[in-house]
Amino acid sequence: xxxxxxxxxxxxxxxxxxxxxxxxxxxxxxxxxxxxxxxxxxxxxxxxxxxxxxxxxxxxxxxxxxxxxxxxxxxxxxxxxxxxxxxxxxxxxxxxxxxxxxxxxxxxxxxxxxxxxxxxxxxxxxxxxxxxxxxxxxxxxxxxxxxxxxxxxxxxxxxxxxxxxxxxxxxxxxxxxxxxxxxxxxxxxxxxxxxxxxxxxxxxxxxxxxxxxxxxxxxxxxxxxxxxxxxxxxxxxxxxxxxxxxxxxxxxxxxxxxxxxxxxxxxxxxxxxx
Numbered sequence: 022x023x024x025x026x027x028x029x030x031x032x033x034x035x036x037x038x039x040x041x042x043x044x045x046x047x048x049x050x051x052x053x054x055x056x057x058x059x060x061x062x063x064x065x066x067x068x069x070x071x072x073x074x075x076x077x078x079x080x081x082x083x084x085x086x087x088x089x090x091x092x093x094x095x096x097x098x099x100x101x102x103x104x105x106x107x108x109x110x111x112x113x114x115x116x117x118x119x120x121x122x123x124x125x126x127x128x129x130x131x132x133x134x135x136x137x138x139x140x141x142x143x144x145x146x147x148x149x150x151x152x153x154x155x156x157x158x159x160x161x162x163x164x165x166x167x168x169x170x171x172x173x174x175x176x177x178x179x180x181x182x183x184x185x186x187x188x189x190x191x192x193x194x195x196x197x198x199x200x201x202x203x204x205x206x207x208x209x210x211x212x213x214x215x216x217x218x219x220x221x222x223x224x225x226x227x228x229x230x231x232x233x234x235x236x237x238x239x240x241x242x243x244x245x246x247x248x249x250x251x252x253x254x255x256x257x258x259x260x261x262x263x264x265x266x267x268x269x270x271x272x273x274x275x276x277x278x279x280x281x282x283x284x285x286x287x288x289x290x291x292x293x294x295x
Contacts, residue, residue, distance in 0.1 A: 043199075043233050046159060051199050051233040053155045053162070056264040056271060059148035062103045066217035067148075067257060068112060069105035076100060076216055077129040090130050100217075106148070108256040112219060118250040125218025134212055137284060138276040140171050140188035142212025143205045143227050144243045144257060152264055154271050162194060162201065167271040175203055183207025186223050203229040222249040237263045 044052035065076075075087035075098050091098045114122060125132050135141065141149060151167040162175040175194040183191040183206060191207040205227040213220050230242040239261040246254045286293060 041235050044236055046157070048159045050159070050196065051201075053157050053201075053231065053233060053239065056152050056154050056269040057239065057261045058152040058264055059150075059259060060262055061106065061148060061259055062101050063106045063148040063257075063259060064145070064150055064215055065100045066103065067106050067215045067219060068217070069107070069110035070100070070103060070217075072102040073100040077127065088130075106257045106259045108258065113252040113255055115250060115252055118220070122218045122220060125213070125220060129216065129218060132218070133216055135216065136280070138169050138280045139211065140169055141166070142188055142208060143173070143190055143192075144229065144245075145212060145214055146171055146173075146189070147241060147261065148259060151274065152269070152271050165271060167274050169277070170273075170275045175201075186210075188212060190225075190227070199232060201229075201231045203231070205229065220250065221245075221247045224249045234260075237265070 044054075046052050074085055075091045075094070077088040077091045078085040079088045080086075087094070087098065130136060135149075140146075146153065146164075146166050146168065149166075149168050153164055153166040156163040156165065160177065162177075163172070164175070165172045171189060173189045173192050175192045177194055179193045180191075186207055186209040188209060188211065190205045192203050192205050194201055194203045196202070206225075208221070208223055208225045208227075210221065210223040210225075224247050226246045228244045228246075230240075230244075232240045234240050240258070241261050242256060242258045244254055244256045245251070282293070286295070
């Protein structure tokens with residue numbers, strides 16, 4: 022009887038999943054409106070990795086130890102282990118670019134754009150430890166990020182190549198059934214993919230795919246191409262979850278003013294002690 026019940030349950034699960042009713046706009050497209058957030062540690066390191074002592078390491082007598090600038094952070098500055106979000110576990114770097122990645126890790130506190138509140142770029146903006154809002158209607162699709170007040174507007178008519186490179190790039194979208202496909206180009210080379218030094222050039226192209234799987238989660242995928250840095254295209258994938266609090270919203274985190282002392286403090290007439 023127990024086996025019969027289990028078998029019946031297994032047979033009905035796919036049917037039940039198929040019956041999930043997605044919220045839709047009047048034009049029939051999936052309704053992505055809401056506050057969303059990743060629930061992963063991808064913002065530390067998108068590759069598969071074990072836990073590390075610190076975001077920045079130095080050689081110790083019996084193995085790696087936290088670097089001097091991050092030592093006082095203790096466990097707060099440690100990196101939790103993760104299965105990663107990169108398909109296959111590792112990014113296919115060219116040898117020279119891999120060397121730059123390793124150097125970035127050794128100088129994380131000086132080089133990571135997040136430390137200085139620079140705009141996060143794509144795809145990093147979507148899995149930082151901050152919520153973001155999607156605002157959508159029949160003809161428009163807009164992302165508003167809590168971190169640094171970043172935003173981007175998805176264009177549904179291709180204007181041609183971006184006039185200039187930028188932190189967040191140019192986004193051009195199209196619908197493939199219920200999946201929104203966004204082609205992002207026109208990036209500068211100043212953003213990273215995470216806090217682990219993973220980087221790109223201004224030849225970066227990111228093709229995102231967003232599919233509403235249930236009313237409460239989006240399956241997010243991005244295929245990344247950059248012939249100057251990588252040996253071929255590679256892919257990341259992770260779920261994004263709807264924030265369900267009754268008063269869920271993105272807060273004000275325009276962090277530029279929080280790093281003014283870090284960036285410009287040395288120019289004070291009366292410098293503060295560091």
